[in-house]
Amino acid sequence: MDWSKTKTIFILAFLILDIYLAMEFFELQDKSDYAIIQEATIEERLAAEGIEYPDDLPDDINNSFYITAKSKDFTIEEVAKLKDQTIELPNVNFEEDQSFRTLNMILDKPFPLPDVNTESKITQFLNDNIISGELYHYWYTDEEMNSIICIQSYNSRTIFQSKDDHIGMVVLHLNEDNEIISYEQSMLEQIKEVEEKEAAITALKAIEALYNKNYLSSNSQVVKIEYGYYTHSPLSNQQILAPTWHLTVEKEDEESEDFYVNALEGDVLQLTE
Known part of the structure; x- marks a missing residue:
């Protein structure tokens, strides 16, 4: 046996094996580095497409959970305690309909609303004239319907809903002189926390979820992002609401759209009115 040739063969075999293992190692390292870069550069990808979002994003939510709630039935006794207002009840028999x-x-x-400090005046009206008015806060003004939408909160978190859902909302109707002349009210009660508490996805992750689903077009802007609760399919009585990020997106043509991102699952829901 020629030990010199055998030794050479072994050396070449080990050299080839070392080269192969080195190539495998560097390929895996490159994939790992690429994944890290992809995760770390969502801000850069948004910036590259001219997509803007607020500098002061909300803080992380460490305790996130579903809640359940029941639609309140207002009673005749409660309504009777309201001063300087009358219930509008067409075709209702008080003997039969008690809630x-x-x-x-x-x-x-x-009730007049001033041109300045309007929201504080609305808050005053809610507290002084609405059943459990402290649970509601100003949401937005519907210019087309000349009304103001106020929405219910739970633990200082907004219960998001559309005007058509109307599960925990006060709609203030105005006259031409910017005075409140009537209102509609719905309310959620017996609110309970369910499921185990988990950390919610971050506000930036919610924006990334919209981006990955192609809801953020170039040169669009996330003008508002807020954490609260939302149900995509309101029920007639018992409600199940998910912890949710609400995002308002303004497109390049200045049209606005509202989106909801489940804060635990990361699923995107688009609000259609």
């Missing part, structure tokens, strides 16, 4: 899922109230005297 109401939605109140329709008419003020005896219009």
